[in-house]
Amino acid sequence: MSHPLFEQHRKTLDAARNAIRERTYWSAYPEIPSGRIYGESAKDDGLTAFQGRLNKPFNIEGQPGEVGRVGEESSPFGPALGVTYPKADLDTLLRASQSAQTSWRDAGVEARVGICLEILHRLNKRTFELANAVMHTTGQGFMMAFQAGGPHAQDRGLEAVAYAYDEMTRTPEKATWKKQVGKEEFITLEKRYRIMPRGVALEIGCSTFPTWNGYPGIFASLATGNSVVVKPHPGAILPLAITVEIARDVLKAAGMDPNVITLLADSLAAPVTKDVAIRPEVKVIDYTGGSEFGTWLEKNATQAVVFTEKAGVNAIVLDSCDDLKAMTGNLAFSLCLYSGQMCTTPQNIFIPKDGIDVGGERKSFDDVAGAIVKAVDWFLSEPRRAAEVLGAIQNDRTVMRIGESAKEGADVLRESAKMQNEAFPDARVHSPLIMKTDAGRKELFMREMFGPISYIIATDNTGQSIRLAAEGAKSCGAITAGVYSNDDAVLDRAVDALGEAGAAVSCNLTGQIFVNQAAAFSDFHVSGANPAGNATLCDSAFVSNRFRIVQSRVSV
């Protein structure tokens, strides 16, 4: 049974399904914030729409169980947003979610997938508005908020839909089973296989990438027939509230119960996540955030299938290179981008204490460390570029962490300083802190220090660098790792050791590609093979257990 929205977006789906098999470059949604693509007025319209949200109640039309208001977001670039969201009675909300789930399930694969694709299409059209919402909750610079919060997040959502469609259609809806049991005797059964979603899915959002990290779980759950309760981080509600609003509009227009997706907002003072996460109605949980709470979910929300992306300690191993400037320039961008608040940002940079070979010449440890600092300094020397790349610090705890970590005994090579953002004088901007220590000081670097904090660590040799990087990944988790070497044997050894430790390894990156970037349809984000998380965005395992197959058979 097809559906008009499925037919309308079928080409996009087919291309996405092909992309996840080929894993070459592909994207459905343009990443360039150009008027020619998004419409000449799109930029202004998006800003106006965003500003129109501020200092007002945000209503989720038709969502039941409102028992008050919550909302305490303030922009890392300055002012409080002043937006309030419905505070929901949990029992009422879950009842509505369960009730909507039945008809959503029965709508069938193509209706659900078609509606998901239409939601993504509409989200894409609203990218400028979403970009402003992402920017002023997460602290990302505008360009990053546009790309990562808009098209890249939409691509990740589409990728999840493509995986879900593949998995749901892997088994036919019907089959005739005919077994010969005698010379001319047969048993024939007509069998039917039904996709049975697990129930209510809970999306627990994060404060840094609410859409990019949220869309895969939301769309994987929706496509497979679960209803979704979106519980954003209290510091980054708006991007997901707009997402829920758009999704509900599409559902309603398609004749579905909009409570298939609902918003459950809370505050830091009165969090509801633990309560909802262990409710028996909740059968699927997607979580992005700190390790402690993620591990709590894995251990306690045993009534649900739990997908986590937690935190880790990402490492860079410097062994040798041809061009120090190209290497340190690339690294400096990775360290500066969004002030190190990406779960993929490197924290520990391992360099042999005797230095490295650079194009045949020996560079001392201090030379290389100095070159990294210099590259960061150069990056931040132009205020506009600095402002755009650094963005702002999402919350005060991160700012405090910068100050505290500088006093713990590592040598400070580059002090963090409060910086100005011309456009937003109240922005919470602090430049990266870079410290130097040695391999013996594990108490300093074998732990996650979230934010613009990095350690350059002197090791005995590259072998030790690789071992420590892998040890960090195994014990603390790691999502990414970077290696620079001119020696293929070193690269192989690093790729083996770090891969075994579950980190995605990037080798010899220079130019406009960075260790912290992961591209939908090609890169698997988080391996699920170390403490940094138990799941990947996206693979089959990310979708295949969100539903079950229940069969029936009739004797004929």
Place this chain on the structure above:
Amino acid sequence: MSHPLFEQHRKTLDAARNAIRERTYWSAYPEIPSGRIYGESAKDDGLTAFQGRLNKPFNIEGQPGEVGRVGEESSPFGPALGVTYPKADLDTLLRASQSAQTSWRDAGVEARVGICLEILHRLNKRTFELANAVMHTTGQGFMMAFQAGGPHAQDRGLEAVAYAYDEMTRTPEKATWKKQVGKEEFITLEKRYRIMPRGVALEIGCSTFPTWNGYPGIFASLATGNSVVVKPHPGAILPLAITVEIARDVLKAAGMDPNVITLLADSLAAPVTKDVAIRPEVKVIDYTGGSEFGTWLEKNATQAVVFTEKAGVNAIVLDSCDDLKAMTGNLAFSLCLYSGQMCTTPQNIFIPKDGIDVGGERKSFDDVAGAIVKAVDWFLSEPRRAAEVLGAIQNDRTVMRIGESAKEGADVLRESAKMQNEAFPDARVHSPLIMKTDAGRKELFMREMFGPISYIIATDNTGQSIRLAAEGAKSCGAITAGVYSNDDAVLDRAVDALGEAGAAVSCNLTGQIFVNQAAAFSDFHVSGANPAGNATLCDSAFVSNRFRIVQSRVSV
């Protein structure tokens, strides 16, 4: 990188991969215990081989950490087996398992899959020996032990390998990612995607279907690169010990470390399952058995991906039929087969108190209940047939349960009696107990009564029958359900309600096909959608989370 064993068995694999997509009838291993298929001497050779195992130590050559002997199996058909198995030091065994896992992982997909297919091939050749081992541990009649313990179990193992192969090859090993970033400017990354198994997988066997329920998990874990520790039920070690022996022989002949699969035997008095299940090295667990321990695993072994098949309350809904004898004959066989010790055996038979329509004629509740009892009586009237179909009761607790349940207040329609088995005078044979009660006595029938115990329950009407059957599935779990009706609307309602409750529904089965049977490559055994288990034999979700994909990328 291909492998000779992969090439040798490629056709079987391809046919299996096709079968899981088509889901029509297919089988790789012949279910007929014929000399023409298995060799004229196979039957005698198998018996001799089995007898040669008795009253002896069973050695697992080369398995480290032996610190004593365990073994207390006794045949439900009579004598103690007298076989002892190595008692293993857990630390040593797990270390050996971990150590073997690295090279197993690095052997690659085709080597692992080829070796798995060769193991299955060799298991098939040894079916007569395995059948005797299954018979004299589980209590299954010989024919059932041969079919379910041999080819059907091997088919289930092959099915798991086919799913695993599909999932592992869904992502290419390599891809070139080329993104245009300027008019003539490109970024190119060579990417590599590696299958990274989770680690040590634990197979926890059951006492009734050690091979049929064990092979899917064992082969899914092996194919995806995990090493497997097999922990059989203390009452049914031999079939899995022979399996481990054969698998180790194949591994060794293929140049692999045989500790890729090891045996961890224990006793009822000193069980080791809880200890091993929460060890950090154990990353995957497959379990078949009672609900209480299964739920304990789901809640406590949170370091592992846990797949459970637990127990439930299977129901039959009788609404109407054309031929009472055909219906009751089919039902009677389902109740007698292996003395109701299948996880798919019906327990609760719901009949409207005003009776049912049979070919246009009204048959009273008592008439229908009486016809079921009569059909069972007829079945057991011929001693040879009775012995073969009933088999023997696996353990004394089940015998005790029969006696106790008859005294709890339901009307006994058919008493259970101790029966003789001519060939095995000491066999533990007890005929089915059939009781009658009404819909109000939920305390009697809304619980699992494992063994040859069933309730015929008078309801207000078929609507109530369906509701109660679904309620039982939702609250106690259910794997199967059967419905008999001439009314398509009733069938649809029952299929919907029971399917929603996660039970696989069979409609109007008569003749040589039974509600308790599930065919590999076509039937999904256990839905995972109610308390009877969280997983299915087999689907993508059963294999896709046994490994992770870890990527690397190199700038070119």
